[in-house]
Amino acid sequence: MxxxxxxxxxxxxxxxxxxxxxxxxxxxxxxxxxxxxxxxxxxxxxxxxxxxxxxxxxxxxxxxxxxxxxxxxxxxxxxxxxxxxxxxxxxxxxxxxxxxxxxxxNNFRLAPAEEYLFIAGGIGITPLLPMIEQANRLDVAWRLLYLGRSASRLAALDRLAVLAGDEDRVTVHDADRLGRADLESWRPKDPAVRVFACGPVRLLDAIEAWGAVPGGLPPRIERFTAQNGDGPTPAAFEVIASRSGVTAQVGESESVVDALRRAGVDIITSCAKGVCGTCETDVLEGTPDHRDSLLDDHERALGDCMFPCVSRSRDPRLVLGI
Amino acid sequence: MTTTPSPAATPAAPSAAVPHLDIDPFSEEFLADPLPFHERLRETAPVTYLDSHGVYAVARYDDVHRALIDWQGLQSAAGVGLANFRREKPWRPPSVLLEADPPRHDAPRSVLAKLLSPRRLRVLEAQWRSDARDVVDELLSRGREFDAVTDLAEVFPLRVFPDAIGIGQEGREHLLPYGDFAFNAFGPQNRLVTQAQETIGPTMAWIGEQCRRESLSSHGIGAQIWAAADRGDITTEQAPLVVRSLLTAGVDTTVTGIASVLHMMADRPEDWRRVREDRSLLPRVFEEAVRLESPVQTFFRTTTQTIEIAGVRIPADEKVLMFLGAANRDRRRWEDPHAFDLDRDPSGHVGFGMGIHQCVGQHIARLEAVSVLDALLDRVAALESAGPVRRHLNNTLRGFESLPMRLTAA
Known part of the structure; x- marks a missing residue:
């Protein structure tokens, strides 16, 4: 849609x-x-x-x-x-x-550190690339362990070479040639080193099990979990402002805010991009199709509020507490 | 300038000329009544150059909005006041939020944005509404006449905000002078700054003391900022500066916001009655007051490269002054811009800024203002002015010294 x-x-x-x-x-x-x-x-x-x-x-x-x-x-x-x-x-x-x-x-924010160890499994390199660029920008030391079945399947090797510059920062482990990586040998001993990892579940499980080095912080990993309410959403749906009893049809090329404004109900917005939080609205009935940048997975799953400047509906009918 | 640029420096397209204006936006004449100056700034050209301070200025809505959201081209880390931190030493260690750019800005901003989100503030709402009722009850017990600034707009934030942060009872009288000084310090070294400089030392020391972990109660927002440092979301060096941001920007601004909405709603019996009967209008009342009064009037940015605004090329490393207050009254964006209109949708005003530096405490401001107004509407049938409005001059804030008012109890 x-x-x-x-x-x-x-x-x-x-x-x-x-x-x-x-x-x-x-x-x-x-x-x-x-x-x-x-x-x-x-x-x-x-x-x-x-x-x-x-x-x-x-x-x-x-x-x-x-x-x-x-x-x-x-x-x-x-x-x-x-x-x-x-x-x-x-x-x-x-x-x-x-x-x-x-x-x-963002469920995987890069937090400040004196040194980073990034670990990527295959396509898990993607969130780490801007992190590595950021570490360079902040002049923070980093290393990357990049694991994959074969080098030809690993993206961004040229970009990583540029990011590493003259330093020996990137280790590519090609499992087809080298067999399984000795992950344990990468486990940091220095509490100043923070680990950020993304990749297959088995890799992340192993890294998560490392826990924190004494005086340090536990590894941070990115797991993409199943989405609440995955599947087709209605192009157009009905939205009801419960306090005023006003009903509006939300067309596929307009927002909930636009549709309600047309029907005479104003929701005050500020950024209109799902970023600032000004238009937060209670949801009384129906499941929102969240499109904002604010709610985390848990808050989304609750389904009790939404940001109508961008978010839509998974059901044909959505009742809002306004 | 009559010099001919070298071929290499010749722009691809000629940049529109930038008119020079002899306006000093920090003169006492300007600060006392900025509206006629805003009109000149807005109507002369999209971009003007203020010879008084050697800065570019934007005052139309679209151009101010564009400058606010373009953090790549218009940075904050060189200072959001007149001083250019690339050449001048800041008066205090720079803010890790307001005076920072990505990537350094990311972590403190995300920590604070989460702590001050509407969802998190819900735990404060019941207490704040109860406090608002108490403050209004005390006000009514003293008779019909009061000063909306000193008896209400200052009283309520000073009661609820320091508690929410978790700072002690002692020394709270430093909060307003500190904010006043910090917002003056975005301007030049004029009388507003130099006068306060003599006495600000102990206030700065007290503020610094409040930002330490040991000074903060274990359950307030301040302690949660330190907890974020323990989790490694921010550093232990950043934590006290994030607390400091709250203490700097969280009091004078909300006082001015509440005073502004009271100023707007006084002598409007029809609007007062209408809102009494339909409290769902309250958020709009506040936003419309913020639009019209724009408690924070101005901020600067510094160009990181040659940028273009409305076809005008501005070179790198130049200060650009954004007139939020003027943008919020731009007839190009707002119909009948100077009218306080409860049938207007004030969405998109730039009173809280816009983009990555948009006021992180805006939901606190809203909750405070709506709590106090709601309590007042419960008990007051009419509100009228009862004496001359006196403005409080500040290089950045447009506030009030005194708003004498008379109320009629419901």
Whole structure:
């Protein structure tokens, strides 16, 4: 479903960056600024109707340059066992097509440290790339262990070489050639080193089990969990302002705020991008389709409030406490 | 300037000329009544140059909004006042929020934004509403005439805000002078700054003391900021500076916001009655007052590169002064911009700024103002002015010294 410009992205460019991995450059449908983000952030991408995985929500870490405010970059690995989402982004969505999106949200913030150890498994490199750039920008020492089945499947090796410069910071472990990595040998002993990791579940389980070095902090990992309310959402739906009893039809190219304003009910907004929190509204009935940057997974699952400047509905009818 | 630029420096397209204005936005004449000056700033051109301080200025809504959200081109770490921190030493260690850019800005901002989100503030709401009722009861017990600044707008935030942060009872009288000084310090070294400089030392020392972990009660927002440092979300060096940001920007601003909405609602019996009967209008009442009065009038940015605003090219390393108050009364954005209109949707005003530096305490400001107004509406049938309005001059804030009022109990 393609919604209003503030929740739609246009695929500007797609290029192959490794075996079975493409990088997508996405721009705002209106060509303007996109909501700001920080390293570790991801967007929720809503797969287009008519293709594989229609209406499904997929999370992709942002791995571009946030000093370019009008574009996002994500990398997508083809998942042969997946439900078709990655295949659609590889094969079906054409340059110029629109995709619905939510966020960006950040459950994996880069926290300050004296030194970083980044550990990536395969496509798990994506959230770590902007973190590594940030470490460079802040002149903080870092190392990266990059694990994969074969080097030809690992994205961004050239970019990492540039980021490492003259220093020996990146270790690529090619399992096809070298067998299983000795992860334990990478376990930090120095409490000043903080670990940030993203990759397959088994890798993350092992790293999480390290816990904190005495005097240090536990590793931080990014796990993409199943989405609440995955699946197609209605293009248009009904919204009811319970206090005034006003009912409005929300069309597919307008926001809940727009529709209610048309019906004579104003919700005060400020940023209108799901970032500032001004328009927070109680949800009494129906399941919101959250598109904001504010709520964490737990808060989203509660389903008791939403930000109607961007968020929509998973049900045909949504009752708000206004 | 009549020099011919070298071919390499010739811009691709000619930049529109920037008119110079002889306006000093920090003169006492300007601060006492900025509106006629705003009109000149807005109507002369999208971008003007103020010879008084050697800075560029924007005053139209679209241009102010554009400057606010473009943190890449217009940075804050070189100071959001007149001083350029690349060349001048700040009067205190810079704020890790207001006077920081990404990436350093990220961690403190995300910690504070979470702690001050509407969802987190819900735990304070019942207490604040009860405190508001007490403050209004005390006010009514003293008779019909009162000063809306000293008897109400200052009383309520000073009662609830330091408690929420978790600072002790002693020394709270330092909070208002500290905020006043900090907001003056964004301007030049004029009388407003130099006069206070002589006495601000002990106040600064007291503020510094309150930011320490040991000074903060275990359950307030201040302690939660230190807990974020324990989790490693921010550093232990950043934690006291994040607390300091709350103490700097959290009191004078909300006092001014509450005074502004009382000033707007006085002598409007129709609006008063209407809001008494329909409290769902309260958020709009406050936003409309913030739009019109714009308690925070101005902030500066510094260009990181040559940037373009409304077709005007501004070179790198220049100070750009954004007139939030003027933008909020721009007829290009607002119909009948000078009217206080409860049928207007004030969404999108820039009274709290916009973008990554937008007021992180805006939900506190709203909750305080709505709590105190709601309590007042419960017990007061009419509110009228009872004497001359006296403005409090500050280089950044547009506030009040005195708002004499008379109320009619319900």
């Amino acid at each position: 393609i919604h209003r410009t503030s929740t739609a992205l246009r695929l500007a460019r797609r290029r192959k960056v490794a075996d079975d991995v493409v990088a997508l450059t996405l721009e705002a449908a209106d060509g303007g600024r996109l909501p700001d983000w920080e390293p570790g952030a991801h967007i929720d991408l809503i797969l287009p109707a008519g293709g594989a995985g229609a209406g499904m929500v997929r999370q992709y870490s942002l791995c571009g340059d946030r000093w370019k405010p009008c574009e996002y970059t994500i990398m997508v690995q083809r998942e042969p066992d997946g439900r078709g989402g990655s295949a659609a982004l590889h094969d079906e969505v054409a340059e110029g097509d629109l995709l619905g999106f939510g966020g960006p949200r």
